[in-house]
Amino acid sequence: xxxxxxxxxxxxxxxxxxxxxxxxxxxxxxxxxxxxxxxxxxxxxxxxxxxxxxxxxxxxxxxxxxxxxxxxxxxxxxxxxxxxxxxxxxxxxxxxxxxxxxxxxxxxxxxxxxxxxxxxxxxxxxxxxxxxxxxxxxxxxxxxxxxxxxxxxxxxxxxxxxxxxxxxxxxxxxxxxxxxxxxxxxxxxxxxxxxxxxxxxxxxxxxxxxxxxxxxxxxxxxxxxxxxxxxxxxxxxxxx
Numbered sequence: 052x053x054x055x056x057x058x059x060x061x062x063x064x065x066x067x068x069x070x071x072x073x074x075x076x077x078x079x080x081x082x083x084x085x086x087x088x089x090x091x092x093x094x095x096x097x098x099x100x101x102x103x104x105x106x107x108x109x110x111x112x113x114x115x116x117x118x119x120x121x122x123x124x125x126x127x128x129x130x131x132x133x134x135x136x137x138x139x140x141x142x143x144x145x146x147x148x149x150x151x152x153x154x155x156x157x158x159x160x161x162x163x164x165x166x167x168x169x170x171x172x173x174x175x176x177x178x179x180x181x182x183x184x185x186x187x188x189x190x191x192x193x194x195x196x197x198x199x200x201x202x203x204x205x206x207x208x209x210x211x212x213x214x215x216x217x218x219x220x221x222x223x224x225x226x227x228x229x230x231x232x233x234x235x236x237x238x239x240x241x242x243x244x245x246x247x248x249x250x251x252x253x254x255x256x257x258x259x260x261x262x263x264x265x266x267x268x269x270x271x272x273x274x275x276x277x278x279x280x281x282x283x284x285x286x287x288x289x290x291x
Contacts, residue, residue, distance in 0.1 A: 062252075063084075064084070064165075065088075065089060065090065066091075066114040066115050067114050067116040067117070068091065068111070068117050069081050069084070069091060069120055070100075070102050070119050070121040070152065071094075071102070071120045071121030071169075072118075073093060073097045073098070074219070074220055075240055076240045076243045077118075077121070079239075079240035079244040080120060080243075080244045080247050081093055082244070083241070083244040083245065083247070084116070084248075087248070089115075094111070096121070102119075102148030102149075102151065102152065103147045103148050104151075105147075105151045108155040109155070111152075111159075113159040114156075114164070115161075115165070117152065118167050118168075118251075119148065119152045119153070120168075122145050122148075122187075122221075123141055123145065123184075123221075124184050125137040125138065126181070127181065128179065128180045130182055141183050141184060141187050145188065145190075145191065146190050149194065149195075150194065153168075153194075157198075157201075157205065163206055164206075165207065165208045166202070166208070167210055167212060167250045167251050168191060168195055168210075168211040169212055169214070169243070170192050170195070170211040170212065171185075172214060172215045172261065173188045173189075174188030174191055174192040174211075174213060175192065175213055175261070175271060192213070195210070195259075196259075200257070202256070208254075208255070208256040210250040210256060210259070211260065212243060212247055212250050212259075212260045213260065213262065214243045214246070214262040214263075215261075216235075216238065217240055218237040218238065218240070219240050222237075237264065238262060238263070242262060243262055246260050246262040249268050255270065259271040259273070
């Protein structure tokens, strides 16, 4: 099945921005977009752009595609040893950085533009090696799904990619060694970058594109939850 047959717009964006674009998945996204001919602006802490600072977003200009990719681990599996600093850094980078970015971009982007957020498989399942990272990615998943309808009214699509474990500098050396010893496959950053383009070109919005080694990216089907019953015995959604 072709990309167009799957409902995907195959046009390349002329302009894009990537947060956390100096290394890892972000750098792979930048390279992939540049191969498509896009003019890409990299917003990275290395260059003085702090995604968790709301004032930093004030001067960000509209683009056709915004990739909100910046993220950090806490590096702590035991919540009883979690420091205030590690907790705050993860929340500010992983959650605030997405919310502030979407707030600004939702106000300035033109109809037909798209936002893709780098979430994680840890936002769909638990991650006992870093519960706070999982918490932040669950927050991102809920936010993207919830904000999608209002952005759609302005003609802006927002989707996310939810990769499994990728072989990037973000992965601690001890975990990389343990994963290698177990024979568990790791994603390449380039695999995630390719999924970002698929999510960006999808005609849907509020979607989570799962990325796993050896598989094509696939839009995750969120399960239904039981709702209240009406006198007629049918479920209904809340009117808000």
